[in-house]
Amino acid sequence: MSPWLAAFGLLLLIPGALGFAILPGESLNHLEITERAILNATVQACRELAKAEGADFTFPTPPFTAMTVAEACGTPKSSKSFRQAITFIILRNIRVDIRHALNASFHFDEEMFFQGRKIITEGIRVIKANNKQDNFEAARQKLGEILHPLQDFYSHSNWVELGNIYPNPNLIRSDTSIGNIAEESRATCRNCDGDDCRNNMLEDIIEEGILTSGYFGLVPIVSTKPKGKCSHGGPVDQTSNTEPKGGINKDTFDSSHGHLHMTAANMAVAATSELLEDIRGAAGIRTFLQMMGISKGSSKALCFVIDTTTSMSDDIDAVQAVTSSIIDSGEGTEDAPSLYILVPFNDPDVGPLVKTTDPNVFKSAINSLSATGGGDIEELSLSGLQLALTSAPSNSEIFLFTDAPAKDKQLKSTVTALIERTQTVVNFMISGSTVLNRKTHSDGELNRISESEAELYRDLAQASGGLAIEVTKSELPVATSIITQSSSSSLVTLLQAARNPGSSNTFSFMVDETIRNPLVYITGRSINFTLTSPYR
Ligand SMILES: *[C@@H]1O[C@H](CO)[C@@H](O)[C@H](O)[C@H]1NC(C)=O
Ligand SMILES: *[C@@H]1O[C@H](CO)[C@@H](O)[C@H](O)[C@H]1NC(C)=O
Ligand SMILES: *[C@@H]1O[C@H](CO)[C@@H](O)[C@H](O)[C@H]1NC(C)=O
Numbered sequence: 001m002s003p004w005l006a007a008f009g010l011l012l013l014i015p016g017a018l019g020f021a022i023l024p025g026e027s028l029n030h031l032e033i034t035e036r037a038i039l040n041a042t043v044q045a046c047r048e049l050a051k052a053e054g055a056d057f058t059f060p061t062p063p064f065t066a067m068t069v070a071e072a073c074g075t076p077k078s079s080k081s082f083r084q085a086i087t088f089i090i091l092r093n094i095r096v097d098i099r100h101a102l103n104a105s106f107h108f109d110e111e112m113f114f115q116g117r118k119i120i121t122e123g124i125r126v127i128k129a130n131n132k133q134d135n136f137e138a139a140r141q142k143l144g145e146i147l148h149p150l151q152d153f154y155s156h157s158n159w160v161e162l163g164n165i166y167p168n169p170n171l172i173r174s175d176t177s178i179g180n181i182a183e184e185s186r187a188t189c190r191n192c193d194g195d196d197c198r199n200n201m202l203e204d205i206i207e208e209g210i211l212t213s214g215y216f217g218l219v220p221i222v223s224t225k226p227k228g229k230c231s232h233g234g235p236v237d238q239t240s241n242t243e244p245k246g247g248i249n250k251d252t253f254d255s256s257h258g259h260l261h262m263t264a265a266n267m268a269v270a271a272t273s274e275l276l277e278d279i280r281g282a283a284g285i286r287t288f289l290q291m292m293g294i295s296k297g298s299s300k301a302l303c304f305v306i307d308t309t310t311s312m313s314d315d316i317d318a319v320q321a322v323t324s325s326i327i328d329s330g331e332g333t334e335d336a337p338s339l340y341i342l343v344p345f346n347d348p349d350v351g352p353l354v355k356t357t358d359p360n361v362f363k364s365a366i367n368s369l370s371a372t373g374g375g376d377i378e379e380l381s382l383s384g385l386q387l388a389l390t391s392a393p394s395n396s397e398i399f400l401f402t403d404a405p406a407k408d409k410q411l412k413s414t415v416t417a418l419i420e421r422t423q424t425v426v427n428f429m430i431s432g433s434t435v436l437n438r439k440t441h442s443d444g445e446l447n448r449i450s451e452s453e454a455e456l457y458r459d460l461a462q463a464s465g466g467l468a469i470e471v472t473k474s475e476l477p478v479a480t481s482i483i484t485q486s487s488s489s490s491l492v493t494l495l496q497a498a499r500n501p502g503s504s505n506t507f508s509f510m511v512d513e514t515i516r517n518p519l520v521y522i523t524g525r526s527i528n529f530t531l532t533s534p535y536r
Pocket of ligand 2: 044
């Protein structure tokens with residue numbers, strides 16, 4: 001192993017060599033700093049929102065948790081997605097110590113003030129742009145990445161030593177002065193007094209309020225620090241063995257300037273809160289909360305994918321009535337979708353997609369659909385479904401209305417993968433099967449969707465935890481009301497199973513005293529069934 005690799009291996013074994021620690025301990029690490037700030041900024045956002053809506057708001061008792069904050073925000077069901085968002089951001093923050101371990105700009109080492117700020121301000125631009133387009137995952141990713149240098153500034157620079165009691169507001173702005181930055185030739189440190197580094201910063205630097213940060217290097221020959229400059233310090237930093245010896249970092253209580261660790265860590269929390277507030281200001285409170293995984297009602301979309309080819313003309317009014325009742329059933333409840341998506345599909349066109357947060361706009365878009373075109377029997381149902389799946393947030397619900405088999409069967413594996421990745425529930429409402437609805441084409445051919453063709457829809461429905469129901473136009477409302485009940489978030493699936501065609505099957509499931517209002521759906525053609533309970 002080359003000495004360089006040996007040193008690098010050592011570096012990864014010693015957490016905190018490059019910034020606030022990344023593993024838990026007595027000191028505050030990047031994880032805790034980020035989490036505290038997010039919880040704080042989110043509570044503040046929810047309080048503002050409640051104030052704007054004239055609603056009551058009660059602060060949770062400290063220390064805040066994702067659960068108590070989600071509850072205070074009036075969205076206890078969001079606590080899981082909030083927790084996930086926090087964890088995701090933290091992991092992205094920590095990853096900077098692995099991906100950019102030796103890039104001083106990402107850690108505000110070596111007086112890289114402009115370069116460090118550039119990472120932050122360009123990142124802020126990216127986050128704001130992503131939030132505008134509801135790309136919350138990309139926003140969280142960039143957020144984690146830029147919080148790392150922002151937090152490191154307070155540990156690695158002498159901002160705290162200079163007596164500042166507030167964060168540096170100019171790290172999140174690109175057109176301002178960061179401070180009075182030391183010239184390249186300006187000496188900033190003297191040797192520590194043995195292990196005691198409390199007074200190693202030169203007095204004139206403090207008196208003149210000159211900003212500096214520590215040099216860091218793993219190998220003495222490669223990482224020469226300029227004469228007179230401070231080092232990062234600690235056992236891994238080889239620059240701290242050359243004069244001026246010792247360092248200035250405040251990463252932990254044991255660091256060279258460990259006596260200032262808590263001050264630096266608290267300032268990093270406040271600075272992180274301010275950056276989050278800046279992002280909130282640009283995004284608006286609701287979007288900011290969505291970025292954090294918190295949303296009033298659910299963060300899911302309600303999507304309708306509707307076949308508008310000619311054969312649907314006698315179904316389209318029923319579909320319009322039914323979709324309207326599905327929309328109404330969710331509105332105003334905790335399960336209300338935050339987004340509505342409509343994907344009409346015809347042949348050869350799919351779309352245009354309509355995306356709105358307003359249920360009334362959504363309804364009128366559906367009501368303006370009319371059935372024309374098509375021609376052959378099979379339609380582009382999977383292309384329509386694919387478009388809906390790629391446009392909707394995770395955990396959404398899709399209803400697909402058609403009377404035709406899929407022409408684009410080759411998309412099955414793509415659609416299945418999308419369903420799995422987005423955890424979206426897809427329900428197929430198939431009207432016009434031969435048995436139930438003897439529709440004919442103009443050429444006299446039955447508009448039949450065969451058992452094997454229905455199988456494709458059933459497979460996809462089952463993969464998603466949804467249902468594939470074949471109904472007549474008159475049965476559509478009944479079938480729909482069953483499905484809307486099943487989309488309540490308090491519903492759990494005890495058993496979902498497909499039977500082997502042509503043979504009889506027995507399925508059992510447990511119902512204990514925690515289950516209220518059990519519902520059993522049996523879908524398919526000419527099915528005989530017996531439901532028995534052994535504990536009658
Ligand atoms: C450090 O990262 C910045 C921002 O990504 C980049 O512009 C710069 O070239 C990197 N420096 C080194 C030495 O890799
Ligand atoms: C919490 O957030 C508010 C507003 O965003 C900020 O003023 C305050 O300093 C933050 N508190 C901490 C401990 O960071
Ligand atoms: C269902 O039961 C009825 C009456 O017992 C019987 O006539 C019919 O053949 C059964 N259908 C199937 C699919 O088993």
